Amino acid sequence: MSNFLKTNGSKSAAISTASATRPYRPPKRRRAARHQWAIGLIIPITLLVLWELLSRVGVFPPNLLPAPSAIASTLWSLTVTGELVEHIGITVFRVLLGFLIGAGLATVFGALTGYSRFAHQLLDPLLQALRSIPSLAWVPLFILWLGIYETSKVSLIAVGVFFPVYLNLMSGIQNVDRKLVEVGQVYRLNQLKLIGRVFLPATLPAYIVGLRSGLGLGWMFVVAAEIMGASKGLGFLLVDGQTTGRPDIIIASILLFAVLGKLTDAVVASAGKRLLRWQDSYSSHHQ
Template sequence: MTQKIAIAAFRPSHESLNQVFKRFPQLRGLVIPALILVIWESAAQLGLVAPNLLPAPSVVLSTIWELTYRGEIWQHIGITLYRVFLGFLLGAVTATVLGGLTGYSKVIYTFLDPLIQSLRNIPSLAWVPLFILWLGIQETSKITLVAVGVFFPIYLSLMSGIRDVDRKLIEVGKVYRLKNWQLITRVFLPATLPAYVVGIRSGLGLGWMFVVAAELMGASQGLGFLLVDGQSTGRPAITIASIFLFAIFGKLTDSLVVLLSSHFLSWQDSYIAKA
């Protein structure tokens, strides 16, 4: 009898939870992070992890609140967003131009692509001393380094997307006597847009990664500086708080790209996975 009452009490709450998830499917993505935080907090409170190595989430949130109360956190967030935004803009524009040219022109592809592919394999930290030598430790070198990280995924996605366009689509366009510009806008652009959006998202993600390396170059502000400062001064809560903020703002900017791109890709009749 007691078991039946417990099941009856659980069922309505379970069904209401399913209704919430159906109405707001985005909330499902919070379930696993919430479980991780609960397990992490429990392990920290029970003393299963050393606080000097992995402080509890409550300590990390307290640290973020303290930095916010002192007004420091907004300076670090603001300058990092500034560097990511300008670096992303510079890298995306350059990658779009060069990716479009190498994808559309066989001659430019044979001359330019081997060089770009070789540069793509250079690690991010390898660019740091070179940019310091050429550009100094001011904002120019930091923004340029972010732009380098953004450039390669967008270039590769766009160039590959153009070269992978179905040849039959191009032949149909020529049958309808489409000129070069009409062929680009009515055939190549729609066909390569999905791959281009994936490149934009990948480039933005690498931009957030490269900004950490960029903020090693004599920076006194930024989330990357805050992360390294916490490590060098033995304050793990500061380091983990910086990682939290990178994850949050990286996800927010990626969601913004997805939201904007969904308007341009609304024509796609894509597969939708079943619940």
């Protein structure tokens, strides 16, 4: 009975509306949908206006919470001197390098432990044990081993990125539908082709989730690394703002972290969306 309902449900409805002869293309967004992102701006803008007004009438003390306009002018002056570009540049560089190294290693290890039972038994217990160490606990050791310059910072970020990517990829591979793998076996694909044609695409959704959360942690760890000791970078700006008593600089850096984090995540997310167009998920019907 349930099968009967299933075959006559939403799937068949999709067929009758889609064009039959042209290649598959996702339906174009409707006009209204194009402006939907604006809904998310209503509350932030209201808060911003309130904040500015309350600052102007003196409710917020400027030495603790400067007005948005004051923060904007600080940002502007940092931009004009070229300082800001330098700080942003070095921070982005650290995050991206750490992300590439961490995600790269995680991809290799995750693929191994997910695909091979032996590799899983060999490596996973150790990696899980390492994962349970709070990553910031590595900081003193990394500084001792690798010095206070780039290497220790990038390593710390790589460690942070590694685990979410590793975990998601490994469990993604382990959860690949046995039934699809059997189809590959029926067509006598060798191990390598089976990975390329079944495991890889089937694991992609979990992998992209891993990359996104890894990137998020990368941004978290770059702050930690730069607070510990740096002469440049947005994390350094945070500390600098604190020691010189400039809340406008602190808040400006926080805002920049938000913007950069969001931007890099959007890049990965949109790449993911493009690759996962085939997914039959709840969200793909509600874009």
